[in-house]
Amino acid sequence: MSLRSPLARVRGLGSAKDGTSHWWAQRLTALALIPLTVWFCISVIAMSGADYVTVATWAGSPLVGGLLILLIVATFYHGALGLQVVIEDYVHREMVKLVMLLVVKATSLVLALTGILSVLILLFSRT
Amino acid sequence: MISSNRPLSPHLQVYRPQITSTLSILHRLTGVALALGTLLLTYWLIAAASGPEAFADAQGLIGSILGRLVLFGWTFALFFHLCNGIRHLAWDAGYGFEIETTTRSGWVVVGASVVLTLVCWVAGYVAMAGA
Numbered sequence: 001m002s003l004r005s006p007l008a009r010v011r012g013l014g015s016a017k018d019g020t021s022h023w024w025a026q027r028l029t030a031l032a033l034i035p036l037t038v039w040f041c042i043s044v045i046a047m048s049g050a051d052y053v054t055v056a057t058w059a060g061s062p063l064v065g066g067l068l069i070l071l072i073v074a075t076f077y078h079g080a081l082g083l084q085v086v087i088e089d090y091v092h093r094e095m096v097k098l099v100m101l102l103v104v105k106a107t108s109l110v111l112a113l114t115g116i117l118s119v120l121i122l123l124f125s126r127t
Numbered sequence: 128m129i130s131s132n133r134p135l136s137p138h139l140q141v142y143r144p145q146i147t148s149t150l151s152i153l154h155r156l157t158g159v160a161l162a163l164g165t166l167l168l169t170y171w172l173i174a175a176a177s178g179p180e181a182f183a184d185a186q187g188l189i190g191s192i193l194g195r196l197v198l199f200g201w202t203f204a205l206f207f208h209l210c211n212g213i214r215h216l217a218w219d220a221g222y223g224f225e226i227e228t229t230t231r232s233g234w235v236v237v238g239a240s241v242v243l244t245l246v247c248w249v250a251g252y253v254a255m256a257g258a
């Protein structure tokens with residue numbers, strides 16, 4: 001049984017041969033996010049009500065800074081892959097879909113870079 | 128056009144909501160909500176990198192009633208998506224497909240995300256009282 005409709009077959013739509021790597025990257029980032037988000041939540045909760053110096057010193061240590069950067073990369077990678085699937089499921093006008101996919105990827109990239117650079121600033125301005 | 132023997136998605140107008148279908152769409156909704164929440168996370172990091180005044184502004188915003196409400200919703204979304212994500216990963220590894228098991232694991236996810244959310248907020252307020 002083929003999962004492609006006759007119309008899709010006529011139009012030549014179907015596998016673009018990169019579904020597996022998308023699927024795999026979504027699971028790998030999900031796996032990485034389990035310990036990273038749990039660690040982040042515990043850390044932030046422990047610092048509830050703490051002052052600026054405490055938070056800045058925490059975020060600016062090499063270990064914490066590194067973990068924060070990993071969290072940022074995994075989150076935005078996982079989120080962009082996930083939003084892509086949602087858009088592909090619901091948006092069927094080709095031009096609108098294309099624009100939305102580009103906006104999601106560009107926004108994720110800019111936000112991820114902004115976050116990483118903020119962590120680096122905290123790391124290098126540590127006193 | 129012959130396409131009748133292809134698998135179909137449930138017809139939502141006539142499909143009775145069940146724990147499995149409800150949690151399925153909730154996973155998607157919380158995923159999108161968490162993606163929106165990354166804006167807040169990035170803002171918080173920028174503020175921390177910009178210095179004490181900017182950081183105090185951010186903490187004030189997040190600590191307001193509205194900020195706390197958003198953060199509470201975000202905590203629940205995260206824990207639900209995390210727990211149900213583990214359920215998804217188990218399926219991906221080939222475990223837990225029996226109907227009885229999916230129903231049971233679904234309720235475990237609901238319970239665990241509620242408990243984890245409450246534990247986090249109680250711990251947060253306790254830490255704040257000690258700070």
Ligand code: HEM
Nearest residue numbers: 030033034037079082083085155158159161162209212215
């Ligand atoms: C905390 C650890 C996390 C785990 C274990 C996890 C797990 C997963 C898994 C397994 C999927 C695929 C579900 C499927 O097969 O349909 C998924 C989808 C998704 N995740 Fe996560 N996730 C996590 C955190 C996040 C975060 C922080 C975000 C926000 C950026 C996010 C956004 C999404 C989105 C938008 C989808 C697509 C939803 C869909 O296709 O219906 N996830 N997640």
